[in-house]
Amino acid sequence: MAVMILAIGVGMILEHSMPSPVFAGMARPPVLALIVAYYALNHSVPMMLAVALLGGMLSDGIGSLPLGITPLAFVAIGAVLHYSRDTIFSGKMVTNIVFGAVIGMSATLIVFMLLLFLGQTPYTFQLRMILFKLIGTMIYGAVFFPAIYALLARLELLTGAGLSERRPGAITSF
């Protein structure tokens, strides 16, 4: 639990301190989504839900989004990953890169759909900017997920935190 809280805190500071370039559609690296993905792939459902809720609420609060949007997006991604991890996730570097790309893009797409559903019109309604944002978060996810995965796995092994929650055979290195 301590590692989880630390990961969320540091992840949020990192995410909101990163620049948001125009070529990435003003998007930032989806660090919190990637942390949720890690927990979905290696831990139990309660742990994954806790990370999704805490990380999502903090992200909505600091980003001035309607509360509840980001936790929903996180839990959707987390649920899909959790229930398909044994089938499709191998923990290899290439898999992590591909997963990171898909997670980054999915988080952005789900948040966008939810904003539309709630009647909030994002200013980046220009199709070009939406595409940039999707591609940007895809690239960010591909770059950051392998590092976040390795870091969290190493941290948990070093501290022994959350080991009782880990699934048997959880992958800890590439």
Add this chain to the structure above:
Amino acid sequence: MKRNVILFILFFVLIGVLFCLPVETTKSFSNAIRDVFAAQQVGFRQAKEWLRSFGRGKAELLDENRVLRVKIEELRDEIRQSKNLREENQELRDLLKLKATSKYTLLAAQLLARDVNGWWQMARIDKGADDGVQADLPVISPEGLAGQIVNVSRNSSDILFLTNPKVKIAARLARSEIFGIVRGQGVSWEGDAKCRMDFIVKGADINRADEVVTSGLGGVYPEGLVIGYVENVQVDPSGLFQYAEVIPAADFRLLDMVFVVFSKKNADAAKTMDGKKETR
């Protein structure tokens, strides 16, 4: 498995409750989180400035110092002239017994973060409710209008930039009584901010580089704040009006310090908050 299903159901119920909560309640929670992280953003900003100071050579600093000294002298001269004009203006008003026009006061604020959520073009400043800031107050930069306050917590506030399509401003040309509505158009490929002034009367005399200012209509933005300059003019597809593409005067990429504009009655509220802060 059954436990997991129950947990998922509880989670979605909680999210549903969050969506249904009153806006004031969710805002209190958001504001509390923002205030906690405002301190971290201030720290990051200071660290950035400290790092930046290492990269700058002595020669560059001396040059900047010289330029700033010249600028200070120019501004002092402008202040002197303005003071003379103000005194003259007051004398004339007294003579004609005219009521003084409303004035506004400015509260300086520094930017803490930009694009706080990546969906709306916004920025966060280091002044909040404790400083008397309220929602819907205009915000200007040294060059011109920047936007409007949208979210206010105790120690910070969010500005919605005028380039956001949600922002609509009653405007007019500075040199004539041609009115229109300015709304944001987002950013271009190169990151240039753009606006558009709509509903300009067809046949109105409007030229490239004309200055666009707030008209004061609508009650949100005081009259006379510089919005930007006309880039080009075209006829609206309906054929009934013209529209002008406007380049905002404020450079949003380099925005570092802004000023929250208080009308006379809001300025009194701000002064009250200042007094309370000092006595703490």
